[in-house]
Amino acid sequence: MRYLFAGGGTGGHIYPALSIAQALLEMDPSAEIVFVGSKRGLEKRIVPRHGFELKCLDIQAFQRKLSLDTLITLYKASMAVLSANKIITEFRPDVVIGTGGYVSGPPVFAAQLRKIPTVLQEQNALPGATTRILAKRADLVCVGYAVAKERLAAQVRRPDKVKDLGNPIRLxxxxxxxxxxxxxxxxxxxxxxxxxxxxxxxxxxxxxxxxxxxxxxxxxxxxxxxxxxxxxxxxxxxxxxxxxxxxxxxxxxxxxxxxxxxxxxxxxxxxxxxxxxxxxxxxxxxxxxxxxxxxxxxxxxxxxxxxxxxxxxxxxxxxxxxxxxxxxxxxxxxxxxxxxxxxxxxxxxxxxxxxxxxxGKPLAATEIAQEIMRLAVKGRSGTH
Missing domain, CATH: 3.40.50.2000 (Glycogen Phosphorylase B;)
Structure with missing residues (x-):
């Protein structure tokens, strides 16, 4: 199975992805895993140190007020979707997992356009903008707080696809x-x-x-x-x-x-x-x-x-x-x-x-990884 992780900017988005990736490898040592991050985020230093391949997109965070910088950000985001689509074509992931931060948007969105199964992992009690936008089309949304599940369930077509599994922690x-x-x-x-x-x-x-x-x-x-x-x-x-x-x-x-x-x-x-x-x-x-x-x-x-x-x-x-x-x-x-x-x-x-x-949910990484693997198997069998 091949898994593409997208997320970064801060450790709060990177380390959950690493914990889930390591749990996937424990369950399936033959799994192939690639990370997608930004050229500016901490992932550029952290991900390779953990032994994973990292591909970088030229993207930056959205500003919350209209300016020239906002227009530049929108242009870079659209280009990042094209770049992410190219990465997906080359790697052919079975599942794309977004762990938050602005960099997770283009790869997850590109995967959704291609009907590739997508999973979101939302760490915060108040779901971030990227999660709220992508949740409607995601196949599975894993949240760290019960209150986040309540907030997202009202925004998606199938509330049962939002699961409170906790936040993944270091083993x-x-x-x-x-x-x-x-x-x-x-x-x-x-x-x-x-x-x-x-x-x-x-x-x-x-x-x-x-x-x-x-x-x-x-x-x-x-x-x-x-x-x-x-x-x-x-x-x-x-x-x-x-x-x-x-x-x-x-x-x-x-x-x-x-x-x-x-x-x-x-x-x-x-x-x-x-x-x-x-x-x-x-x-x-x-x-x-x-x-x-x-x-x-x-x-x-x-x-x-x-x-x-x-x-x-x-x-x-x-x-x-x-x-x-x-x-x-x-x-x-x-x-x-x-x-x-x-x-x-x-x-x-x-x-x-x-x-x-x-x-507390000390087994969150393992439980999330199990859900991702089930989705990958389901997708390969054509029953997704």
Missing amino acids: NIMQTTRDEGYRILRLDPGKFTILVFGASQGSRAINKTMLALWPRLVGLTDWQVLWQTGENQYDLIRAELPPEFTEVEPQVIQYRNLQVRSYIHQMSAALAVSDLVIARAGAISLAEITAKGIPSILIPLPTAAENHQEHNARALERIGAAKVILEKDLHAESLWSQLINLINDEQQRQAMAEASRAV
Whole structure:
């Protein structure tokens, strides 16, 4: 079977595709897989590193206001459909899978015009524009949130083709044990652990708040804090911290129970030891947090497209798995108030953990891959 994946721009669209692709290969080692991305997205660096072939389209994101740049974008999008059609002709995929981002549009649309089975994987609680446009003709739409299923079911001819299978996560997230996590990150097994991170580049708002809170955090006797600043902000944060914070290894400083890292390369280890997470509300981060059943305090990125991070965060808040602080309300006192309340209330933390675990779907990648394989077999047999 041959599978064509289209998606990219950000890690939130790339990593789900990689997780599904790896699940397909586990089930069918003879499967042929090609990725289509943009010349400007992170996929140009990430996809080849995972051993997959990447073909790039010259396309850019749509602007939300009419301008000359919008006209250029429309022209590039139409040319990208032609380029995607050529890739499809050469590769002859059995199924085309779109995981979101503007680059997923042309390949999925080209496949739909040719009656090739298409699958969409929507990560966010509020479906993105690309998903909403392509869902009507898609053969299968896999969503990460039940509320997304409700929103899309009203827009498609067959609501049964929209399935809430969860968001695919990295395979090693569920494999790393707590003991391994403590050893890898050099943390104290005798303490509860708070994990703090923004996106891969870090969050200025979260980092600024953490700088104001560190004197209180180091006073927590039964807790330790693992704080990822983001590689671009590590030096700035380090310069703001007192000399008591010493470098214990490159790009890692520590003082008492507070460990600061520029980037956590072993996120599976960090999640394995975490009892509470403070983070943004990207869909894949939340999928990993809930797969591990961890309670969280979420600070949605206000500039995310269509405010989708707040929709993601509110979906977890509604079921009791998370607390939400909007960035406009984020400061040392608001975060400390939520944090100390959870630290002092083990029963509430446990209830949030159970709610988080109940909505988590650690097998999402495998289940989505199974649906894709069924569609591919059905298409080849001519019963599609």
